[in-house]
């Protein structure tokens with residue numbers, strides 16, 4: 001497929017650009033993972049019809065949620081969500097933190113604003129680590145495709161302000177449950193954030209999947225440019241058991257570890273779109289959510 005046809009870069013980084021719902025600057029369908037239709041983030045020709053980014057140094061953002069990148073570099077980004085809602089604080093899995101620190105694994109952590117507020121000391125500790133990047137996971141773990149646009153915008157902005165308060169800038173937006181559409185991606189772009197999901201689900205959320213299975217799944221699934229999702233808020237009771245073997249196994253396969261922003265900035269990185277998921281993805285152990293089966297309320301991987 002012609003990459004130019006799939007040139008999906010748009011100019012929503014410019015906060016002055018019109019922010020009409022569902023009105024991307026370039027109205028083309030996103031490339032879908034596994035279809036081999038990665039969209040070059042830095043392809044000069046793909047910028048032809050896009051307005052310049054807000055900063056001359058910043059490449060335009062894709063108009064889709066990124067599942068992984070295509071790259072020849074054998075690197076992988078391990079990511080850790082720290083979800084909390086208005087009703088559920090969750091926790092902090094210090095053993096996961098300690099493993100990452102001990103093993104010198106750069107990591108990208110996606111807290112919700114509520115998680116930071118509920119765990120101020122731990123949030124400060126995360127923010128103080130040079131090997132950790134922070135991302136925006138909304139304020140209260142909102143399903144961004146299901147709430148009004150102004151509320152969704154507040155979810156992002158409020159959390160950006162909270163992360164600013166930690167002295168850090170977030171590097172990406174991760175939609176709770178992986179629920180995204182182009183309108184949501186555009187809202188994140190208003191905050192200069194790429195929307196970043198994952199292509200490898202560890203399956204740690206809820207503790208339904210044994211550590212041994214998690215290790216096998218991740219090691220069999222990771223490819224160059226993969227993004228793996230875990231949890232560091234105690235939602236993954238087996239994460240600490242699986243992580244050492246996952247790290248060891250990936251090293252044995254020749255993979256190195258990078259943060260999400262490092263992954264996106266690789267010279268040959270071509271972002272690959274996640275599958276559109278207006279309701280969010282189901283956990284590995286559940287069937288796909290639909291409005292009919294009510295599974296949209298199940299706790300999803302993101």
Ligand SMILES: [Zn+2]
Nearest residue numbers: 081083176302
């Ligand atoms: Zn989450």
